Amino acid sequence: xxxxxxxxxxxxxxxxxxxxxxxxxxxxxxxxxxxxxxxxxxxxxxxxxxxxxxxxxxxxxxxxxxxxxxxxxxxxxxxxxxxxxxxxxxxxxxxxxxxxxxxxxxxxxxxxxxxxxxxxxxxxxxxxxxxxxxxxxxxxxxxxxxxxxxxxxxxxxxxxxxxxxxxxxxxxxxxxxxxxxxxxxxxxxxxxxxxxxxxxxxxxxxxx
Amino acid sequence: xxxxxxxxxxxxxxxxxxxxxxxxxxxxxxxxxxxxxxxxxxxxxxxxxxxxxxxxxxxxxxxxxxxxxxxxxxxxxxxxxxxxxxxxxxxxxxxxxxxxxxxxxxxxxxxxxxxxxxxxxxxxxxxxxxxxxxxxxxxxxxxxxxxxxxxxxxxxxxxxxxxxxxxxxxxxxxxxxxxxxxxxxxxxxxxxxxxxxxxxxxxxxxxx
Numbered sequence: 046x047x048x049x050x051x052x053x054x055x056x057x058x059x060x061x062x063x064x065x066x067x068x069x070x071x072x073x074x075x076x077x078x079x080x081x082x083x084x085x086x087x088x089x090x091x092x093x094x095x096x097x098x099x100x101x102x103x104x105x106x107x108x109x110x111x112x113x114x115x116x117x118x119x120x121x122x123x124x125x126x127x128x129x130x131x132x133x134x135x136x137x138x139x140x141x142x143x144x145x146x147x148x149x150x151x152x153x154x155x156x157x158x159x160x161x162x163x164x165x166x167x168x169x170x171x172x173x174x175x176x177x178x179x180x181x182x183x184x185x186x187x188x189x190x191x192x193x194x195x196x197x198x199x200x201x202x203x204x205x206x207x208x209x210x211x212x213x214x215x216x217x218x219x220x221x222x223x224x225x226x227x228x229x230x231x232x233x234x235x236x237x238x239x240x241x242x243x244x245x246x247x248x249x250x251x252x253x
Numbered sequence: 254x255x256x257x258x259x260x261x262x263x264x265x266x267x268x269x270x271x272x273x274x275x276x277x278x279x280x281x282x283x284x285x286x287x288x289x290x291x292x293x294x295x296x297x298x299x300x301x302x303x304x305x306x307x308x309x310x311x312x313x314x315x316x317x318x319x320x321x322x323x324x325x326x327x328x329x330x331x332x333x334x335x336x337x338x339x340x341x342x343x344x345x346x347x348x349x350x351x352x353x354x355x356x357x358x359x360x361x362x363x364x365x366x367x368x369x370x371x372x373x374x375x376x377x378x379x380x381x382x383x384x385x386x387x388x389x390x391x392x393x394x395x396x397x398x399x400x401x402x403x404x405x406x407x408x409x410x411x412x413x414x415x416x417x418x419x420x421x422x423x424x425x426x427x428x429x430x431x432x433x434x435x436x437x438x439x440x441x442x443x444x445x446x447x448x449x450x451x452x453x454x455x456x457x458x459x460x461x
Contacts, residue, residue, distance in 0.1 A: 085431030122457030223293030249330030
């Protein structure tokens with residue numbers, strides 16, 4: 046498969062949300078114009094995005110909502126379940142685990158880890174926080190698919206190295222630090238404080 | 254001031270974190286090599302990033318940690334306090350308000366709003382959730398600087414329109430939808446579910 050740009054993947058996620066909204070409202074077809082308008086893009090871009098994955102839709106009739114949403118779910122790997130571990134049972138980890146919306150699309154929390162004696166053994170919903178020392182043993186037979194990394198910045202690289210050694214190939218990092226990983230491991234970094242700082246910068250540079 | 258790329262702003266945020274770490278450890282200078290290594294970039298890039306904002310550092314001596322961190326805080330508008338409102342007292346809003354780390358750098362929560370009768374009047378730490386109908390009246394005299402938008406997708410554009418009309422110029426949007434705003438309003442969108450979906454896509458396209 047051709048290399049797909051991150052911006053395309055992001056739009057596919059958006060299209061899927063609109064398609065599911067249409068499904069819930071009982072609508073059977075959607076035009077590229079409607080997808081474009083709701084995704085903040087052009088209908089030419091919508092057609093180009095979807096053309097990566099084969100041919101959809103009939104000219105003048107639009108796309109079948111059921112067919113297109115099922116195909117996008119398949120393309121994005123959302124028709125299956127992914128096993129996720131949360132490494133770092135701090136405030137961000139807790140916020141993520143509490144927000145079930147993050148995990149509604151087949152993202153299933155398999156385990157939560159921490160290194161702090163005060164946290165290990167405590168209950169988080171249906172999970173008991175496990176000692177990070179168990180990570181390698183727990184994952185040896187059947188590595189989880191995704192690790193959500195919510196440890197402090199100074200522990201992030203060493204923890205990522207262990208996650209990588211455990212055979213996990215996808216990481217969502219919340220530590221405010223750039224991490225090094227082998228080419229076959231995908232690491233995405235989310236940092237809310239940095240988003241706010243970017244807004245602060247935008248406000249400041251506008252005033253200047 | 255020249256238009257600064259988003260990636261540069263992101264690196265400034267990272268540099269600031271390393272500088273503060275150095276400050277705490279009592280170190281007085283830092284080299285562009287050290288900043289580069291920790292920021293996952295090159296020392297040439299570090300020097301280029303910092304040169305946007307004037308001249309720093311002395312060849313062979315590195316940067317003064319105190320001077321550079323203070324200058325970056327000033328550049329990014331982090332030497333002052335920003336008034337933030339949270340619009341939408343759902344799970345994401347609650348997770349954000351609970352995670353004080355988001356608000357440690359001068360981001361002060363001025364008020365929390367919701368439209369749901371079950372939520373209005375409830376207490377969130379030191380805030381009582383206010384009826385969104387008060388938004389215009391509350392902000393008329395002294396608009397907040399930043400709105401964090403955590404309403405459902407279908408309400409996001411209409412709510413953003415009210416935020417814009419209230420004179421707020423920076424918005425951090427957590428609704429999974431592309432929003433339209435005037436050119437003088439900066440909107441940044443964060444979507445954790447979409448980050449997980451991008452990982453799902455990366456894992457799927459690698460297997461295929």
